[in-house]
Amino acid sequence: MDYVSALLPPVVMAVFFIGLIRVIVKTQGGANKAKEDAAVDAALARAEGSRGASAQPDA
Numbered sequence: 001m002d003y004v005s006a007l008l009p010p011v012v013m014a015v016f017f018i019g020l021i022r023v024i025v026k027t028q029g030g031a032n033k034a035k036e037d038a039a040v041d042a043a044l045a046r047a048e049g050s051r052g053a054s055a056q057p058d059a
Helices: 002-027 030-055
Strands: none
Touching: none
């Protein structure tokens, strides 16, 4: 029975990992895709803007 107790944690973790991947794949796209894309684009624009502002020398 030691082999069962040794194999149980990896099997349980594998099952949960597969479930997580399935949820991630199912939630990609759909009705919220445009909203999520807009949020990412806005975050990237803010990051670019703050990086560009801090990189310019003071005149």
